[in-house]
Amino acid sequence: MENLIKLIKKLPPENKKLFRRIFRVEEVTGKLVIPKSLQNYVKTSFGGLQQVEKQKIVKIINIVTGESSIFNEIRGLRKIEAKSEVGLPKDEMVERKEECFFCNPLDKTPEDIFGRVKGKYCITASNLAKYAEFHAIVVFNRHNPLKFSLEEFSDYFQTSLRWFKEANKVDEKAIYPFFIWNCLWKAGASIIHGHAQITLTRKPYQKVENLRKNIKKYREKYGSEYFEDIFKIHSFLGLGLCLENVKVIVYLTPLKEKEIMVFSKNLNKKFMEVLYKVLSYYLKIGVESFNLCIFMPPLKPVKGWEKFPYIARILDRGRLETKTSDIGGMEIYASNIVSTNLFNLAENLKNYFSL
Numbered sequence: 001m002e003n004l005i006k007l008i009k010k011l012p013p014e015n016k017k018l019f020r021r022i023f024r025v026e027e028v029t030g031k032l033v034i035p036k037s038l039q040n041y042v043k044t045s046f047g048g049l050q051q052v053e054k055q056k057i058v059k060i061i062n063i064v065t066g067e068s069s070i071f072n073e074i075r076g077l078r079k080i081e082a083k084s085e086v087g088l089p090k091d092e093m094v095e096r097k098e099e100c101f102f103c104n105p106l107d108k109t110p111e112d113i114f115g116r117v118k119g120k121y122c123i124t125a126s127n128l129a130k131y132a133e134f135h136a137i138v139v140f141n142r143h144n145p146l147k148f149s150l151e152e153f154s155d156y157f158q159t160s161l162r163w164f165k166e167a168n169k170v171d172e173k174a175i176y177p178f179f180i181w182n183c184l185w186k187a188g189a190s191i192i193h194g195h196a197q198i199t200l201t202r203k204p205y206q207k208v209e210n211l212r213k214n215i216k217k218y219r220e221k222y223g224s225e226y227f228e229d230i231f232k233i234h235s236f237l238g239l240g241l242c243l244e245n246v247k248v249i250v251y252l253t254p255l256k257e258k259e260i261m262v263f264s265k266n267l268n269k270k271f272m273e274v275l276y277k278v279l280s281y282y283l284k285i286g287v288e289s290f291n292l293c294i295f296m297p298p299l300k301p302v303k304g305w306e307k308f309p310y311i312a313r314i315l316d317r318g319r320l321e322t323k324t325s326d327i328g329g330m331e332i333y334a335s336n337i338v339s340t341n342l343f344n345l346a347e348n349l350k351n352y353f354s355l
């Protein structure tokens with residue numbers, strides 16, 4: 001990540017100006033003294049003494065959105081002691097289970113007041129414990145959440161879009177859709193069986209609303225589109241790629257590890273293909289648990305929401321067998337702490353896309 005500072009220095013003035021309009025970067029060095037008795041441990045755990053004795057810490061702040069992330073790759077090398085004794089319940093992920101409620105959704109899940117929406121590879125159920133007036137589960141036909149084709153993944157989302165329309169028929173003021181997929185327990189899922197959560201609300205969620213307000217302010221101040229500029233910045237830093245107007249970035253201020261953002265003005269086939277490819281890349285590199293969300297403009301035109309794109313964000317929540325949570329007090333109260341090297345991730349992702 002220290003490369004980032006060198007890279008910014010070398011940018012042509014107009015790019016540097018654009019970068020500084022949105023991001024601020026700070027670098028500090030954390031120093032420590034390692035006693036002889038600990039040297040072997042440090043060498044085996046971190047691969048050397050020097051990088052631990054003087055640690056480069058890079059902080060990136062997105063001035064427009066207020067997001068900030070602190071990077072220190074050393075942290076990713078730490079030994080995680082709290083490993084679960086149970087191990088990976090891999091067998092539980094493969095087979096259809098008699099006792100799995102989602103394997104028997106018609107009998108074992110409630111339905112919405114307007115019924116269920118059935119896709120080719122999924123069916124909706126009403127959420128038992130809601131956080132929104134309209135809150136459903138998209139129950140995938142497949143039990144194993146880590147197995148899905150492009151056709152299946154597209155169907156999960158298309159079914160969600162149909163559900164939004166059905167919910168909107170019941171309450172025409174509910175127009176703000178939201179899609180979340182918490183994959184497995186590290187990502188907060190309480191049920192193993194593959195499922196996503198969808199809501200339709202009368203008001204957008206505050207984080208989405210804040211983003212909308214911030215990009216509107218940005219447009220008014222600079223006469224320029226925030227998402228176009230964000231892509232330009234990531235692109236000239238080698239952190240972005242564009243596939244038929246669908247943009248992919250390895251985001252400079254990620255919430256957690258390996259965060260990737262996909263955005264587009266249109267919700268078309270290409271958007272789903274690109275997002276699926278990102279998910280496939282995740283599975284290829286061994287990600288086992290992730291959060292995926294899709295931000296969308298309202299179902300009907302609303303003043304102030306013009307040009308709000310479709311935005312998918314996805315991040316890795318860590319190994320299933322580790323008991324330690326990847327989110328601590330720092331993330332909750334202060335700043336995101338990340339150990340991913342964004343440049344390595346972007347390089348590998350680009351290679352994967354060029355296959």
Ligand SMILES: [Zn+2]
Nearest residue numbers: 100103143193
């Ligand atoms: Zn199941």
